[in-house]
């Protein structure tokens with residue numbers, strides 16, 4: 001998928017510079033291409049991997065795991081920090097697929113996947129996450145959901161913890177003044193995030209836009 005945020009030639013250049021992926025990640029990329037699934041891709045996957053290592057995160061949460069592509073990057077770093085990944089996914093078949101894949105990689109003990117809606121699962125989770133990867137903003141069913149997800153993430157983070165939110169530039173549609181409801185929700189998410197009293201944030205024009213926030 002192309003996102004119209006950065007020059008396409010630059011995206012291809014960055015992709016070409018990435019080392020070849022192993023068989024497991026390669027198969028997931030191929031599956032995503034065939035089935036039209038949205039995955040972070042290798043550049044952003046490496047970004048997530050490095051964030052976990054840089055902050056030595058041990059307790060991470062991914063909201064929206066799909067087939068486990070981003071999760072593999074997170075888990076390969078969490079393996080080194082002796083950490084654990086909790087994930088949430090609404091589709092049972094995706095939970096099943098990701099669980100099997102992570103099992104094949106020998107990392108089953110490092111992950112707990114909750115099947116359900118994030119709005120229902122998040123309030124049941126423990127607090128004090130070092131890192132939360134929020135990857136459901138483009139799936140919101142109404143204008144208010146993006147902000148609702150932010151309000152559930154902040155209390156789950158420990159002080160000093162990192163929230164990484166994907167798709168915050170929404171194929172550049174955030175530039176539109178008369179945007180559709182999903183995009184208006186993301187515009188509101190971005191304004192709130194950048195002015196949030198408990199967060200220090202920056203938005204990076206990486207792929208579809210990545211917001212990085214540290215809880216004070």
Ligand SMILES: C[S@@+](CC[C@H](N)C(=O)[O-])C[C@H]1O[C@@H](n2cnc3c(N)ncnc32)[C@H](O)[C@@H]1O
Nearest residue numbers: 039040064065066069070089090117118135139
């Ligand atoms: C963009 S994909 C995540 C891709 C994944 N993070 C990766 O890069 O490998 C979003 C996923 O979130 C799931 N999802 C969307 N809305 C959800 C909700 N309300 N509750 C739980 N999961 C949801 C979708 O089913 C989809 O699998």
